[in-house]
Amino acid sequence: MTRRRPMTETAPAVFVIPAIPPAQVLPRLAALQATPIADLKQQWRELFGKEPPPFNKAYIQSRLAYRIQELAYGGLKPETRARLEALGEQLDGGNVVLRRIRADSRPLPGTRLIREYDGVQHVVTVRADDFEFEGRPYRSLSAIARHITGTRWNGWTFFGLKGRAEA
The missing domain is CATH 1.10.720 (Transcription Termination Factor Rho, Rna-binding Domain; Chain A, Domain 1)
Structure with missing residues (x-):
């Protein structure tokens, strides 16, 4: 059974967005x-x-x-919007839920993590698939923290990245 709207109902209000000088x-x-x-x-x-x-x-x-x-x-050009959408789909396969969540909690490649320990400053460079410390690649920050301290550490905690899961 289809229901019709009564003739007395009004259409929803139309909003006019103001131009801003x-x-x-x-x-x-x-x-x-x-x-x-x-x-x-x-x-x-x-x-x-x-x-x-x-x-x-x-x-x-x-x-x-x-x-x-x-x-x-003015906003983004339609070409720019389309390009961003295409890049987003490449990264998340068009999954809207994944689009809202940063899939990788690692710092961006090129980020330098600096930690002073026992009076010595230690610098780690984040790379796409690993970390570089003293010119050598390491698969995890925990391995670097262990190298520096000689004991087991959570690398994310050691370098002040608490609350992030190690990838």
């Missing part, structure tokens, strides 16, 4: 820091045309800052 961008961005959360949520409704997410103030401020600039100067 470039001269207003800097003052609006600066004002975001002192704006109460209730006002930030109202700005969200005006600039996105929908209800704000239930996230913290810092998140809402950062997204509003981007949106203000996007409306003033």
